[in-house]
Amino acid sequence: MAKRTAIPVRLQIVGTMSALIIMYAWGRSLIGQPLQLGNQQFTWLGLVYLTGAFLFLLVAPWLTNRLALTPFDFIAMTDHLAMGWLGYLILILVVPI
Known part of the structure:
Protein backbone atom coordinates (compact mmCIF):
# COMPACT_ATOMS: atom_id res chain seq x y z
CA MET A 1 0.00 0.00 0.00
CA ALA A 2 1.26 3.51 -0.83
CA LYS A 3 2.56 5.77 1.90
CA ARG A 4 0.12 8.60 2.70
CA THR A 5 1.46 12.11 3.11
CA ALA A 6 -0.11 14.48 5.62
CA ILE A 7 -1.03 17.91 4.26
CA PRO A 8 0.39 20.73 6.40
CA SER A 18 -7.71 30.61 -2.52
CA ALA A 19 -10.79 28.48 -3.13
CA LEU A 20 -12.96 31.02 -1.29
CA ILE A 21 -11.60 33.89 -3.41
CA ILE A 22 -12.29 31.92 -6.59
CA MET A 23 -15.82 31.12 -5.37
CA TYR A 24 -16.32 34.84 -4.62
CA ALA A 25 -15.27 35.71 -8.19
CA TRP A 26 -17.67 33.09 -9.60
CA GLY A 27 -20.48 34.35 -7.36
CA ARG A 28 -20.00 37.96 -8.45
CA SER A 29 -20.02 36.86 -12.07
CA LEU A 30 -23.24 34.89 -11.57
CA ILE A 31 -25.11 37.87 -10.11
CA GLY A 32 -23.96 40.11 -12.96
CA GLN A 33 -21.19 42.10 -11.24
CA PRO A 34 -17.93 40.51 -12.44
CA LEU A 35 -14.58 41.60 -11.01
CA GLN A 36 -12.92 44.54 -12.74
CA LEU A 37 -9.52 44.12 -14.37
CA GLY A 38 -8.49 47.60 -15.41
CA ASN A 39 -11.12 48.90 -17.80
CA GLN A 40 -12.34 45.37 -18.60
CA GLN A 41 -14.36 42.79 -16.71
CA PHE A 42 -13.39 39.28 -15.66
CA THR A 43 -15.27 37.08 -18.15
CA TRP A 44 -16.48 33.49 -17.82
CA LEU A 45 -13.54 32.29 -19.86
CA GLY A 46 -11.16 34.10 -17.51
CA LEU A 47 -12.82 32.43 -14.54
CA VAL A 48 -12.50 29.03 -16.17
CA TYR A 49 -8.79 29.71 -16.76
CA LEU A 50 -8.37 30.91 -13.16
CA THR A 51 -10.09 27.82 -11.74
CA GLY A 52 -8.18 25.47 -14.05
CA ALA A 53 -4.86 27.07 -13.11
CA PHE A 54 -5.67 26.66 -9.41
CA LEU A 55 -6.50 22.97 -9.84
CA PHE A 56 -3.38 22.43 -11.96
CA LEU A 57 -1.30 24.18 -9.28
CA LEU A 58 -2.43 21.62 -6.72
CA VAL A 59 -1.90 18.56 -8.93
CA ALA A 60 1.26 19.44 -10.90
CA PRO A 61 3.86 19.04 -8.10
CA TRP A 62 2.46 15.64 -7.12
CA LEU A 63 2.44 14.48 -10.75
CA THR A 64 5.95 15.82 -11.32
CA ASN A 65 7.15 13.94 -8.23
CA ARG A 66 5.58 10.72 -9.55
CA LEU A 67 7.32 11.12 -12.93
CA ALA A 68 10.69 12.44 -11.68
CA LEU A 69 13.73 10.20 -11.58
CA THR A 70 14.72 11.54 -8.16
CA PRO A 71 11.79 12.18 -5.84
CA PHE A 72 11.58 15.53 -4.07
CA ASP A 73 9.43 17.14 -1.37
CA PHE A 74 6.37 17.96 -3.48
CA ILE A 75 4.36 19.12 -0.45
CA ALA A 76 6.84 21.96 0.17
CA MET A 77 6.74 22.86 -3.52
CA THR A 78 2.93 22.89 -3.49
CA ASP A 79 2.99 25.05 -0.36
CA HIS A 80 5.25 27.64 -1.99
CA LEU A 81 3.23 27.68 -5.21
CA ALA A 82 -0.02 28.03 -3.26
CA MET A 83 1.36 30.99 -1.29
CA GLY A 84 2.31 32.73 -4.54
CA TRP A 85 -1.09 31.96 -6.04
CA LEU A 86 -2.85 33.40 -2.98
CA GLY A 87 -0.77 36.56 -3.36
CA TYR A 88 -1.83 36.81 -7.00
CA LEU A 89 -5.51 36.39 -6.10
CA ILE A 90 -5.29 39.01 -3.37
CA LEU A 91 -3.72 41.42 -5.89
CA ILE A 92 -6.65 40.80 -8.25
CA LEU A 93 -9.08 41.70 -5.46
CA VAL A 94 -7.21 44.65 -3.92
CA VAL A 95 -5.71 46.34 -7.01
CA PRO A 96 -8.30 45.94 -9.77
CA ILE A 97 -7.16 48.94 -11.80
Whole structure:
Protein backbone atom coordinates (compact mmCIF):
# COMPACT_ATOMS: atom_id res chain seq x y z
CA MET A 1 0.00 0.00 0.00
CA ALA A 2 1.26 3.51 -0.83
CA LYS A 3 2.56 5.77 1.90
CA ARG A 4 0.12 8.60 2.70
CA THR A 5 1.46 12.11 3.11
CA ALA A 6 -0.11 14.48 5.62
CA ILE A 7 -1.03 17.91 4.26
CA PRO A 8 0.39 20.73 6.40
CA VAL A 9 -2.06 23.08 8.11
CA ARG A 10 -0.62 26.13 6.32
CA LEU A 11 -1.25 24.53 2.93
CA GLN A 12 -4.81 23.67 3.98
CA ILE A 13 -5.46 27.27 5.07
CA VAL A 14 -3.91 28.79 1.94
CA GLY A 15 -5.80 26.38 -0.32
CA THR A 16 -9.08 27.13 1.43
CA MET A 17 -8.54 30.89 1.18
CA SER A 18 -7.71 30.61 -2.52
CA ALA A 19 -10.79 28.48 -3.13
CA LEU A 20 -12.96 31.02 -1.29
CA ILE A 21 -11.60 33.89 -3.41
CA ILE A 22 -12.29 31.92 -6.59
CA MET A 23 -15.82 31.12 -5.37
CA TYR A 24 -16.32 34.84 -4.62
CA ALA A 25 -15.27 35.71 -8.19
CA TRP A 26 -17.67 33.09 -9.60
CA GLY A 27 -20.48 34.35 -7.36
CA ARG A 28 -20.00 37.96 -8.45
CA SER A 29 -20.02 36.86 -12.07
CA LEU A 30 -23.24 34.89 -11.57
CA ILE A 31 -25.11 37.87 -10.11
CA GLY A 32 -23.96 40.11 -12.96
CA GLN A 33 -21.19 42.10 -11.24
CA PRO A 34 -17.93 40.51 -12.44
CA LEU A 35 -14.58 41.60 -11.01
CA GLN A 36 -12.92 44.54 -12.74
CA LEU A 37 -9.52 44.12 -14.37
CA GLY A 38 -8.49 47.60 -15.41
CA ASN A 39 -11.12 48.90 -17.80
CA GLN A 40 -12.34 45.37 -18.60
CA GLN A 41 -14.36 42.79 -16.71
CA PHE A 42 -13.39 39.28 -15.66
CA THR A 43 -15.27 37.08 -18.15
CA TRP A 44 -16.48 33.49 -17.82
CA LEU A 45 -13.54 32.29 -19.86
CA GLY A 46 -11.16 34.10 -17.51
CA LEU A 47 -12.82 32.43 -14.54
CA VAL A 48 -12.50 29.03 -16.17
CA TYR A 49 -8.79 29.71 -16.76
CA LEU A 50 -8.37 30.91 -13.16
CA THR A 51 -10.09 27.82 -11.74
CA GLY A 52 -8.18 25.47 -14.05
CA ALA A 53 -4.86 27.07 -13.11
CA PHE A 54 -5.67 26.66 -9.41
CA LEU A 55 -6.50 22.97 -9.84
CA PHE A 56 -3.38 22.43 -11.96
CA LEU A 57 -1.30 24.18 -9.28
CA LEU A 58 -2.43 21.62 -6.72
CA VAL A 59 -1.90 18.56 -8.93
CA ALA A 60 1.26 19.44 -10.90
CA PRO A 61 3.86 19.04 -8.10
CA TRP A 62 2.46 15.64 -7.12
CA LEU A 63 2.44 14.48 -10.75
CA THR A 64 5.95 15.82 -11.32
CA ASN A 65 7.15 13.94 -8.23
CA ARG A 66 5.58 10.72 -9.55
CA LEU A 67 7.32 11.12 -12.93
CA ALA A 68 10.69 12.44 -11.68
CA LEU A 69 13.73 10.20 -11.58
CA THR A 70 14.72 11.54 -8.16
CA PRO A 71 11.79 12.18 -5.84
CA PHE A 72 11.58 15.53 -4.07
CA ASP A 73 9.43 17.14 -1.37
CA PHE A 74 6.37 17.96 -3.48
CA ILE A 75 4.36 19.12 -0.45
CA ALA A 76 6.84 21.96 0.17
CA MET A 77 6.74 22.86 -3.52
CA THR A 78 2.93 22.89 -3.49
CA ASP A 79 2.99 25.05 -0.36
CA HIS A 80 5.25 27.64 -1.99
CA LEU A 81 3.23 27.68 -5.21
CA ALA A 82 -0.02 28.03 -3.26
CA MET A 83 1.36 30.99 -1.29
CA GLY A 84 2.31 32.73 -4.54
CA TRP A 85 -1.09 31.96 -6.04
CA LEU A 86 -2.85 33.40 -2.98
CA GLY A 87 -0.77 36.56 -3.36
CA TYR A 88 -1.83 36.81 -7.00
CA LEU A 89 -5.51 36.39 -6.10
CA ILE A 90 -5.29 39.01 -3.37
CA LEU A 91 -3.72 41.42 -5.89
CA ILE A 92 -6.65 40.80 -8.25
CA LEU A 93 -9.08 41.70 -5.46
CA VAL A 94 -7.21 44.65 -3.92
CA VAL A 95 -5.71 46.34 -7.01
CA PRO A 96 -8.30 45.94 -9.77
CA ILE A 97 -7.16 48.94 -11.80
